[in-house]
Structure formats: structure tokens, C-alpha cells
Amino acid sequence: MRQALGKRLGGFAGAASGLHRLRRGTGDGPGAALGARPDGSEEGPWGPSPVIEVRSLLKTYGHGDAAVRALGGPPDPVTGHSPGVDLVVEQGDMVAVMGSSGSGKSTLMNILGCLDVPTAGRYLLDGIDVGGLDEHQLSLVRNRKIGFVFQSFNLVPRTPALAQVELPLAYAGVKSAERRRRALAALSLVGLADRVDHRPNELSGGQQQRVAVARALVTAPAMLLADEPTGNLDSHSTEDVLAIIDRLNASGRTVVLITHEDEVARHAKRVLRLVDGQVVEDVRQAAVDGPPPALRDPAQFASERPHALSGGATR
Ligand SMILES: Nc1ncnc2c1ncn2[C@@H]1O[C@H](COP(=O)(O)OP(=O)(O)O)[C@@H](O)[C@H]1O
Numbered sequence: 197m198r199q200a201l202g203k204r205l206g207g208f209a210g211a212a213s214g215l216h217r218l219r220r221g222t223g224d225g226p227g228a229a230l231g232a233r234p235d236g237s238e239e240g241p242w243g244p245s246p247v248i249e250v251r252s253l254l255k256t257y258g259h260g261d262a263a264v265r266a267l268g269g270p271p272d273p274v275t276g277h278s279p280g281v282d283l284v285v286e287q288g289d290m291v292a293v294m295g296s297s298g299s300g301k302s303t304l305m306n307i308l309g310c311l312d313v314p315t316a317g318r319y320l321l322d323g324i325d326v327g328g329l330d331e332h333q334l335s336l337v338r339n340r341k342i343g344f345v346f347q348s349f350n351l352v353p354r355t356p357a358l359a360q361v362e363l364p365l366a367y368a369g370v371k372s373a374e375r376r377r378r379a380l381a382a383l384s385l386v387g388l389a390d391r392v393d394h395r396p397n398e399l400s401g402g403q404q405q406r407v408a409v410a411r412a413l414v415t416a417p418a419m420l421l422a423d424e425p426t427g428n429l430d431s432h433s434t435e436d437v438l439a440i441i442d443r444l445n446a447s448g449r450t451v452v453l454i455t456h457e458d459e460v461a462r463h464a465k466r467v468l469r470l471v472d473g474q475v476v477e478d479v480r481q482a483a484v485d486g487p488p489p490a491l492r493d494p495a496q497f498a499s500e501r502p503h504a505l506s507g508g509a510t511r
């Protein structure tokens with residue numbers, strides 16, 4: 197488990213030495229190949245590049261008769277072509293991905309998180325075409341660009357909160373004093389300044405998930421990617437964690453969260469719905485460049501019943 201977690205945090209020996217190669221560059225060094233936009237520019241006339249730009253994405257598990265098309269929709273019986281998933285997520289957006297079990301949410305999350313590769317299609321993460329990257333480069337991208345939050349917290353057993361949050365910085369080669377400073381700041385941000393020496397078994401579920409959120413944001417990633425972040429929490433802790441995610445988004449952090457709960461999705465600025473590996477609904481609930489719904493009019497948000505939201509989501 198520790199090894200799998202290391203992968204998700206972007207850990208491997210020598211991470212620091214390769215960091216310079218992820219810079220977007222216009223020279224002809226390896227950074228240029230990693231950072232080049234399709235049109236060769238770094239930033240278009242419409243502002244910064246999207247955090248996520250996915251084109252004609254397909255994912256098939258298995259081969260032949262056993263093949264399962266998890267993402268991109270079934271092939272056209274005549275042409276054999278699948279529509280694929282197209283998705284652009286702008287900086288500062290907060291997107292909820294919804295869908296019933298088996299609709300492709302985890303498959304999409306794994307691809308967006310560079311934990312798995314698509315069968316076909318193109319994925320630019322913060323301007324980096326991740327398609328041609330090897331495992332070493334992908335681990336750098338995960339460490340530098342993505343903060344992961346999982347349903348089951350994925351904390352390291354018997355390890356104090358401060359060390360948990362320092363871990364991705366250690367992988368990134370940040371020096372000890374700076375690691376500590378940044379980890380303490382991240383733990384303060386999630387309201388755990390007085391729990392930095394506590395181990396997972398000394399923390400409530402909600403507190404453990406807040407440690408995980410601090411760990412996800414301590415590297416200042418381009419995006420926070422959360423898979424059912426409140427799935428294991430009671431309603432009170434759910435509100436705590438969502439309030440933190442709301443604040444992070446209000447301060448500019450891009451958030452993509454997978455959820456099957458309307459109560460969670462109503463916090464998002466945009467809600468996507470997946471059916472059979474295709475995006476069948478894409479609803480904007482709040483502007484990208486404004487506050488997320490819960491912070492726009494907190495009193496009204498708090499008074500709205502969750503079940504009223506399904507109506508809101510289809511407005
Ligand atoms: N490793 C795998 N091998 C074969 N089929 C898989 C694998 N992972 C997922 N699938 C299939 O792909 C589809 C989408 O799965 P998944 O992305 O896990 O959906 P969700 O997260 O929405 O429940 C499902 O039909 C599932 O059975």
C-alpha cells in the first residue's frame with residue numbers, strides 16, 4: 197500500500213533531479229517537448245491554458261470478446277468509431293463528476309490523475325501533453341500538478357500528521373526546514389494546527405481527511421482531484437471537508453471531484469454526468485471566476501434542501 201501511495205504522491209528516487217524538465221519552455225530541450233501546446237504557444241489570447249484538455253478519449257479494458265469499453269461510448273456498429281470524451285476544465289473551476297456505478301468515473305479519474313493511460317485520445321494537463329510521457333515523467337507530473345484526495349484517506353499508518361503532509365514535498369526534493377514550514381501552513385489551513393503530532397488512529401475520520409487535503413494542497417498543485425472525498429464521513433465531517441474545498445476553490449484552486457451524492461455536487465460550479473462512459477450532461481451552477489455556490493450566498497445555500505438540488509442541477 198505504501199508503494200501504491202508513493203505512486204499517487206509522485207514519489208520515486210530522483211524526483212528532484214528531473215523537476216526542471218517539467219517547465220514549459222520554448223527552447224528545444226526536453227522541457228519544450230513536455231510543455232508544448234498543440235499550437236506551440238504557452239498561453240492563448242483568451243488567457244491561461246485550461247488545467248484539463250481532453251480530446252476523443254477512449255479507454256478499453258481487455259481484448260477481443262472480453263473487451264470492455266469503460267470510457268468513450270460504444271463503437272458505431274457501421275463505422276466502428278466511438279465518440280470519445282471531450283472535456284475542457286478551466287483554471288479556477290470546481291467540477292463534480294457524477295454517474296451511477298460502472299459509468300466510468302474511476303476510469304476517468306485514473307486517467308486525469310495520470311495513474312492510468314487512455315487507449316486512445318489526447319490529454320493535456322496544465323498544458324503538458326501527458327500522452328508521450330514515460331513512468332518517470334508521469335510521476336513528476338503527478339507530484340507537481342495534482343493533489344489527490346481519496347475516499348479512504350490513504351494516510352500512512354502510525355505516522356504523525358506533519359510527516360504525512362511533508363511526504364509529497366520530500367518526494368519533490370524540498371529541504372527539511374521548508375517542508376516543515378509549508379506542511380504546518382497547510383495543516384493550519386485545514387484547521388489542524390493543534391493536531392500536527394497526531395497519528396491517523398488518534399484522529400477522527402473528518403480530521404484524517406483534512407490531513408489528506410493538507411497533503412494534497414501542500415505542493416500547490418494545478419488541480420485537486422478528489423474521488424468520493426466524503427464517502428466515508430458522517431454529515432458533520434462532510435460539511436467540514438466540503439467547506440475547506442470550497443475555500444480552496446474560492447482562492448483559485450481548480451477542483452475536480454467525483455461523487456454520487458447530490459449534497460456534494462451542489463458545492464460544485466459545474467456538474468458533469470457520465471452514462472456508459474460518455475458525458476451526457478454538463479451543467480454550470482456558478483461562474484468559473486466567481487465564488488463556488490456555497491460561498492456565493494451562504495445563508496441561502498444552507499437553507500436549500502439537498503433534494504431540491506436535483507431540480508437545480510437541471511435548470
Ligand atoms: N480493470 C478493469 N478491467 C476490466 N473492466 C474494468 C476495469 N475497471 C473498470 N472496468 C469496467 O469499466 C466500466 C467503468 O468502470 P469504473 O470506471 O470503475 O466505473 P465507476 O467508477 O463509475 O463505478 C465498468 O463496466 C467496469 O466494470
Ligand SMILES: [Mg+2]
Binds near residue numbers: 303
Ligand atoms: Mg468508481
